[in-house]
Amino acid sequence: MQCPTSISAVVAIAAIANAVSLSDICTVTKIQSILPSNGTLLGFDFIPSVVMASPIYNATTGMAGGMESTTTANAQTYSYCNISVTYTHPGKDDTVTVKYAFPEPSKFKKRFYVSGGGGYSLSSDASGGLQYGAASGATSAGYDAFDYTYMDKVLTGNGSINWDATYMFGFQALGEMTLLGKTLTRSFYGMSNTSKVYTYFEGCSDGGREGMSQVQRWGEEYDGVIAGAPALRFAQQQVLHVFSSAVEHRQGYYPPPCALNKIVNATIEACDPLDGRTDGVVSRTDLCQLHFNLSSIVGESYYCADTSSTSLGFGYSSGGGPSSAGSTTSYEPDQNGTVTSKDVAVAQAIYDGLHDSSGQRAYLSWQIASELGDAATVWSNTTNSWTLSIPSTGGEYVTRFIQLLNTTNLSDLDGVTYDTLVDWMNTGMIRYLDSLQTTLPDLTTFRSSGGKLLHYHGESDPSIPSASSVHYWQSVRSIMYGNLTSDAALAELESWYQLYLIPGAAHCGTNSLQPGPYPENNMNTMIDWVENGVKPTRLNTTVSSGPYANETQLLCPWPLRPMWTDNATFDCVDDEQSMESWTYTFPAFNLPVY
Numbered sequence: 001m002q003c004p005t006s007i008s009a010v011v012a013i014a015a016i017a018n019a020v021s022l023s024d025i026c027t028v029t030k031i032q033s034i035l036p037s038n039g040t041l042l043g044f045d046f047i048p049s050v051v052m053a054s055p056i057y058n059a060t061t062g063m064a065g066g067m068e069s070t071t072t073a074n075a076q077t078y079s080y081c082n083i084s085v086t087y088t089h090p091g092k093d094d095t096v097t098v099k100y101a102f103p104e105p106s107k108f109k110k111r112f113y114v115s116g117g118g119g120y121s122l123s124s125d126a127s128g129g130l131q132y133g134a135a136s137g138a139t140s141a142g143y144d145a146f147d148y149t150y151m152d153k154v155l156t157g158n159g160s161i162n163w164d165a166t167y168m169f170g171f172q173a174l175g176e177m178t179l180l181g182k183t184l185t186r187s188f189y190g191m192s193n194t195s196k197v198y199t200y201f202e203g204c205s206d207g208g209r210e211g212m213s214q215v216q217r218w219g220e221e222y223d224g225v226i227a228g229a230p231a232l233r234f235a236q237q238q239v240l241h242v243f244s245s246a247v248e249h250r251q252g253y254y255p256p257p258c259a260l261n262k263i264v265n266a267t268i269e270a271c272d273p274l275d276g277r278t279d280g281v282v283s284r285t286d287l288c289q290l291h292f293n294l295s296s297i298v299g300e301s302y303y304c305a306d307t308s309s310t311s312l313g314f315g316y317s318s319g320g321g322p323s324s325a326g327s328t329t330s331y332e333p334d335q336n337g338t339v340t341s342k343d344v345a346v347a348q349a350i351y352d353g354l355h356d357s358s359g360q361r362a363y364l365s366w367q368i369a370s371e372l373g374d375a376a377t378v379w380s381n382t383t384n385s386w387t388l389s390i391p392s393t394g395g396e397y398v399t400r401f402i403q404l405l406n407t408t409n410l411s412d413l414d415g416v417t418y419d420t421l422v423d424w425m426n427t428g429m430i431r432y433l434d435s436l437q438t439t440l441p442d443l444t445t446f447r448s449s450g451g452k453l454l455h456y457h458g459e460s461d462p463s464i465p466s467a468s469s470v471h472y473w474q475s476v477r478s479i480m481y482g483n484l485t486s487d488a489a490l491a492e493l494e495s496w497y498q499l500y501l502i503p504g505a506a507h508c509g510t511n512s513l514q515p516g517p518y519p520e521n522n523m524n525t526m527i528d529w530v531e532n533g534v535k536p537t538r539l540n541t542t543v544s545s546g547p548y549a550n551e552t553q554l555l556c557p558w559p560l561r562p563m564w565t566d567n568a569t570f571d572c573v574d575d576e577q578s579m580e581s582w583t584y585t586f587p588a589f590n591l592p593v594y
């Protein structure tokens with residue numbers, strides 16, 4: 001072996017301190033060598049022969065991972081180690097492939113990042129953490145989740161639930177991916193096996209539910225979880241997507257879509273000023289619900305030009321695998337009319353929410369002023385009338401998860417009453433209580449290992465009601481701090497779990513009908529909270545369009561509510577009557593609904 005001169009030895013030592021190169025450590029042999037041997041990481045047996053690893057240089061990654069603006073991230077390039085590892089659960093003979101993206105050593109900031117998916121898909125992109133100097137990963141979940149949605153896999157055949165896929169999608173696959181990913185991360189970068197790897201999760205919609213699933217069941221693994229509009233309370237949430245159609249069916253009236261759009265627009269216009277500023281945004285849907293009467297819209301005229309449009313489906317939809325219905329082309333004639341009391345009765349019943357036949361509340365609903373997308377009817381050229389359209393988001397849940405039939409939607413709602421919807425919710429809640437429901441309200445493990453939870457929800461979300469998030473927050477508060485005064489409980493909770501409602505925002509994004517604010521740097525906020533101990537007191541958001549475009553708004557943490565005092569600033573107020581309008585019990589079920 002050649003002896004270095006003293007000068008080059010100094011250079012070499014400096015070089016080792018500064019840079020282990022990617023090509024040095026990003027090899028199959030290296031990854032095989034750092035795989036835990038069978039039996040040491042409980043629940044994992046590795047298949048070393050199929051390990052893959054190769055350096056990727058100067059790649060542009062398309063996806064920021066979360067639901068935030070990707071424009072700045074897109075401009076960057078990253079070099080990373082592209083890794084794929086396969087394991088089986090001992091004795092099970094299944095195959096789970098996990099892929100990881102490990103940033104080049106000089107960019108690594110001792111972080112691990114997990115991004116959520118959406119619809120019935122887990123994220124298949126492992127590169128979301130690169131912009132944060134974080135290693136990150138994605139999992140095939142044992143059911144080929146890179147190529148199929150969970151919806152495609154939930155049944156092995158009619159009447160037979162695929163429980164392995166259900167638990168893996170529900171929470172297990174991501175927890176395992178993270179646990180293993182952090183283990184490999186430490187070895188890859190030469191950290192001790194007890195060193196801190198700051199671990200983050202970020203997602204919205206089902207991604208938000210996935211985040212909550214990790215907080216609830218893998219709490220010790222995560223330091224910071226950002227959960228947007230989580231699709232938790234899965235059974236109630238999915239059956240809710242059938243509710244609007246059921247209202248129309250029960251009332252025997254299928255409103256023209258333009259009439260419902262007019263009702264929404266007129267509600268926004270009427271309620272916008274109630275929050276103290278006329279900016280096109282209903283920042284206080286609670287005041288709108290308390291003080292605005294929908295029937296005042298009766299008689300207002302509407303017009304929508306005829307369209308022939310291609311629809312990609314609405315809101316919370318399945319993830320585009322072979323089972324998803326895909327796009328449909330629909331024709332709508334000119335709609336020129338005035339809002340009738342029948343139109344308003346449909347909208348009112350939808351906003352009131354599902355009650356059983358004895359009048360007991362079964363579920364909450366979308367906030368007034370939210371779009372009524374699930375209620376959209378379709379034009380029939382045959383009968384020249386508006387007809388029933390059951391959103392497949394809800395219909396496919398009922399056929400596959402409740403009826404256990406391999407079909408993509410309910411064909412009709414004949415014989416379906418409100419009690420039927422309650423039964424479907426009850427069946428779904430009980431059947432999937434420990435897999436998909438995702439409402440465990442005791443987060444002690446997460447809390448006591450120092451975890452921080454940032455939970456947000458568009459107040460005018462027309463897919464997952466924002467009150468759904470409020471109800472979960474209230475459940476956590478009462479289960480964990482039920483013996484404290486409400487001030488003391490709030491003080492405890494906000495030290496690690498904060499909920500923000502985003503005025504006017506829709507489902508995991510801004511709302512074309514209400515030009516309001518949206519958070520764009522949640523990860524910065526979270527990193528500061530976790531790594532620097534800077535607890536947020538407000539949520540930083542930016543208005544993206546309209547007369548106040550580019551305005552920064554620092555939003556109020558729930559349960560405080562905004563009230564503009566002039567056109568430039570707002571206070572965060574404590575309004576008991578408003579609060580009550582967000583507080584629900586669900587006596588239609590015998591079990592507690594968290």
Ligand SMILES: *[C@@H]1O[C@H](CO)[C@@H](O)[C@H](O)[C@H]1NC(C)=O
Pocket residue numbers: 038045046047048088
């Ligand atoms: C670990 O277990 C897997 C699955 O049983 C097996 O294929 C693999 O060879 C085992 N690894 C070692 C090093 O024995």
Ligand SMILES: *[C@@H]1O[C@H](CO)[C@@H](O)[C@H](O)[C@H]1NC(C)=O
Pocket residue numbers: 057058
């Ligand atoms: C990556 O980009 C850097 C900076 O532009 C350049 O020096 C380097 O050669 C590139 N690497 C590869 C493999 O293209």
Ligand SMILES: *[C@@H]1O[C@H](CO)[C@@H](O)[C@H](O)[C@H]1NC(C)=O
Pocket residue numbers: 052053056082083084
């Ligand atoms: C990363 O590795 C996987 C599996 O080895 C491969 O399919 C994929 O194309 C690689 N990614 C890139 C960006 O090369």
Ligand SMILES: *[C@@H]1O[C@H](CO)[C@@H](O)[C@H](O)[C@H]1NC(C)=O
Pocket residue numbers: 155156157158406
């Ligand atoms: C469900 O039906 C589709 C065709 O409609 C078929 O391709 C698929 O294999 C079926 N899946 C199961 C699990 O039966």
Ligand SMILES: *[C@@H]1O[C@H](CO)[C@@H](O)[C@H](O)[C@H]1NC(C)=O
Pocket residue numbers: 258259261262265302303304512513
């Ligand atoms: C509702 O408002 C939106 C935009 O503010 C507009 O595009 C749409 O045409 C309106 N719909 C009706 C029925 O007035």
Ligand SMILES: *[C@@H]1O[C@H](CO)[C@@H](O)[C@H](O)[C@H]1NC(C)=O
Pocket residue numbers: 303336337
């Ligand atoms: C809608 O109907 C009203 C009354 O019949 C008529 O005055 C108006 O011109 C119509 N508007 C359009 C755009 O067709």
Ligand SMILES: *[C@@H]1O[C@H](CO)[C@@H](O)[C@H](O)[C@H]1NC(C)=O
Pocket residue numbers: 331381
């Ligand atoms: C329904 O009728 C309209 C207007 O006549 C036509 O443009 C459209 O293609 C028809 N749609 C279907 C599905 O037949």
Ligand SMILES: *[C@@H]1O[C@H](CO)[C@@H](O)[C@H](O)[C@H]1NC(C)=O
Pocket residue numbers: 158405406407
């Ligand atoms: C599953 O059930 C659906 C709905 O009843 C039916 O159309 C389909 O043929 C069944 N599939 C099999 C494989 O029996």
Ligand SMILES: *[C@@H]1O[C@H](CO)[C@@H](O)[C@H](O)[C@H]1NC(C)=O
Pocket residue numbers: 483484
């Ligand atoms: C509330 O209950 C918790 C756990 O049961 C206990 O540690 C705490 O001291 C109680 N606080 C009060 C104010 O009773």
Ligand SMILES: *[C@@H]1O[C@H](CO)[C@@H](O)[C@H](O)[C@H]1NC(C)=O
Pocket residue numbers: 520521540541542552
């Ligand atoms: C809010 O975020 C913007 C960037 O989106 C940043 O420029 C600004 O400093 C932040 N404000 C606060 C108070 O954190």
Ligand SMILES: *[C@@H]1O[C@H](CO)[C@@H](O)[C@H](O)[C@H]1NC(C)=O
Pocket residue numbers: 546547548549550
């Ligand atoms: C918001 O910022 C964009 C880009 O900087 C600018 O083009 C636009 O005019 C601004 N809008 C308002 C209302 O200030």
Ligand SMILES: *[C@@H]1O[C@H](CO)[C@@H](O)[C@H](O)[C@H]1NC(C)=O
Pocket residue numbers: 278279566567
């Ligand atoms: C706020 O803006 C509205 C118009 O949007 C205007 O009528 C009102 O005078 C403004 N109030 C103040 C205090 O500037």
